[in-house]
Amino acid sequence: MFDIKWIRDNSEAFDKALAKRGYDASSAKLISLDDARRAHITKLQEAQERRNAASKEIGKAKASGDNESAQKLIDEVAEIKSFIQNGEEEERKLVAALEEAMAGIPNVPHEDVPEGEDENDNVFFRGFGEKPTFSFNTAPKEHYELGEDLGGMDFATAAKLSGSRFVVLKGQIARLERALGQFMIDLHTAEHGYTEVSPPLLVNETPLFGTGQLPKFEEDQFKTTTGHYMIPTAEVPLTNLIAGEILGEDELPLRVAALTYCFRSEAGSAGRDTRGMLRQHQFEKCELVSVTTPDKSLEELERMLDCAETVLKKLGIHYRVMTLCAGDMGFGARKTYDIEAWLPGQDTYREISSCSVCGDFQARRMNARYRPEGSKQLSHVHTLNGSGVAVGRALIAVVENYQNGDGSITVPDVLRPYMNGLETIG
Known part of the structure; x- marks a missing residue:
């Protein structure tokens, strides 16, 4: 198993080492899976920040007697909560997809290992x-x-x-x-x-x-x-x-x-x-x-x-x-x-x-x-x-x-x- 951060920082060396084993280059695929995971996590974090902000705004709207705005914020928070719940499941799927892809990749050979096929x-x-x-x-x-x-x-x-x-x-x-x-x-x-x-x-x-x-x-x-x-x-x-x-x-x-x-x-x-x-x-x-x-x-x-x-x-x-x-x-x-x-x-x-x-x-x-x-x-x-x-x-x-x-x-x-x-x- 590999560290995806190391693969990002050493993608060329990673692909070259795997090619030495006769294995197709994989860094681009792995980085793409990690990009999808990162992007989704960012969306979840933004949604959580918005939920927290909206929850505070609900209290202010109610305190000022603006019930219409308060109800809109309540509906928004409910939608965000549903998105986060579904999003956490999606995050687990994205993490699993990355881990599954990485689990099937062989170890990289040491630099002094001779090249060869069999x-x-x-x-x-x-x-x-x-x-x-x-x-x-x-x-x-x-x-x-x-x-x-x-x-x-x-x-x-x-x-x-x-x-x-x-x-x-x-x-x-x-x-x-x-x-x-x-x-x-x-x-x-x-x-x-x-x-x-x-x-x-x-x-x-x-x-x-x-x-x-x-x-x-x-x-x-x-x-x-x-x-x-x-x-x-x-x-x-x-x-x-x-x-x-x-x-x-x-x-x-x-x-x-x-x-x-x-x-x-x-x-x-x-x-x-x-x-x-x-x-x-x-x-x-x-x-x-x-x-x-x-x-x-x-x-x-x-x-x-x-x-x-x-x-x-x-x-x-x-x-x-x-x-x-x-x-x-x-x-x-x-x-x-x-x-x-x-x-x-x-x-x-x-x-x-x-x-x-x-x-x-x-x-x-x-x-x-x-x-x-x-x-x-x-x-x-x-x-x-x-x-x-x-x-x-x-x-x-x-x-x-x-x-x-x-x-x-x-x-x-x-x-x-x-x-x-x-x-x-x-």
């Missing part, structure tokens, strides 16, 4: 490790082949239970997924300074509006018969912990993390990644959220990225970090890094984490502010979110990168304490 225009930032080499001569298998052969991934039963894009994990594969999640949340809370939170998995529409999933991405959400939404990511409840709050500067940065299930309808992804666990309706993720002052938010993004990378470094997974181009960023992001893990079974990199700084975009939608030290003025906080990391995709990466020629999976050293010392699955 993932093909993303820019390499840095990497870690090397692609693994295997002692066997056959091509590496994909995770679902390995998982099914081990009896640990059952897609057929999941389809019977729930339909496509679900999986039943069993035995040591199920335990491996649990170990990954526990390892991640322990790492981020014990070593990276995040406070663990166990949030609701069902939220109402207000938090989804606050983080930008609504109203634009309604079709991507699962909605219950009670009107609740199943969270698409723990970013939603974690970020909204500060909705409507005024924080002290000494409370920042605020860093919270959660290990939760997430639910996405995957609208628009028909035919994509239909095999295996890459694109599921239900998946587990360790989410990181930070709240900072504006001058520290870009620094916090680099810190968050480093925290997410540490997960893969400790797992020994080769990856690369990509700076997303303007056209590939999420709706609420100003700048985004994607971490892409190497999957030898697919012979390609796939996203396993996305870390974004949103500036005050979400804070304005949530009315989340802080009081700078020594200042009487309130300012909006800056918010950040990132995966630290997606558990299901980390499971895929471990299974594919640690596969052996006999179809077994070597358990990474860092996970063995969570697996009761187990070294190999299979």
Whole structure:
């Protein structure tokens, strides 16, 4: 969400920034809606001033015995009162029209975000490790082949239970997924300074509006018969912990993390990644959220990225970090890094984490502010979110990168304490 006053003062820069995202220029439309709102408010103010003046004139007319003039003034005040009542409703409609138009506009990209239309225009930032080499001569298998052969991934039963894009994990594969999640949340809370939170998995529409999933991405959400939404990511409840709050500067940065299930309808992804666990309706993720002052938010993004990378470094997974181009960023992001893990079974990199700084975009939608030290003025906080990391995709990466020629999976050293010392699955 944006400040219409800022858009008025920076209309050219606003349109240029949105054009970088491939979004049509919008300042003229927004300013026109705001002009209509302002003009109507002016009429209401003038009507209220006239009503007050006429009310005083009624008393004078009656005191002088001019009943005819008094009656005309009474009739005029009645008309003005009716106009004001109807006008207040019209004002609400004009305000709603402006807010609705602004709610559908994505965040403006940071100035150092590369230009581009899609993932093909993303820019390499840095990497870690090397692609693994295997002692066997056959091509590496994909995770679902390995998982099914081990009896640990059952897609057929999941389809019977729930339909496509679900999986039943069993035995040591199920335990491996649990170990990954526990390892991640322990790492981020014990070593990276995040406070663990166990949030609701069902939220109402207000938090989804606050983080930008609504109203634009309604079709991507699962909605219950009670009107609740199943969270698409723990970013939603974690970020909204500060909705409507005024924080002290000494409370920042605020860093919270959660290990939760997430639910996405995957609208628009028909035919994509239909095999295996890459694109599921239900998946587990360790989410990181930070709240900072504006001058520290870009620094916090680099810190968050480093925290997410540490997960893969400790797992020994080769990856690369990509700076997303303007056209590939999420709706609420100003700048985004994607971490892409190497999957030898697919012979390609796939996203396993996305870390974004949103500036005050979400804070304005949530009315989340802080009081700078020594200042009487309130300012909006800056918010950040990132995966630290997606558990299901980390499971895929471990299974594919640690596969052996006999179809077994070597358990990474860092996970063995969570697996009761187990070294190999299979």
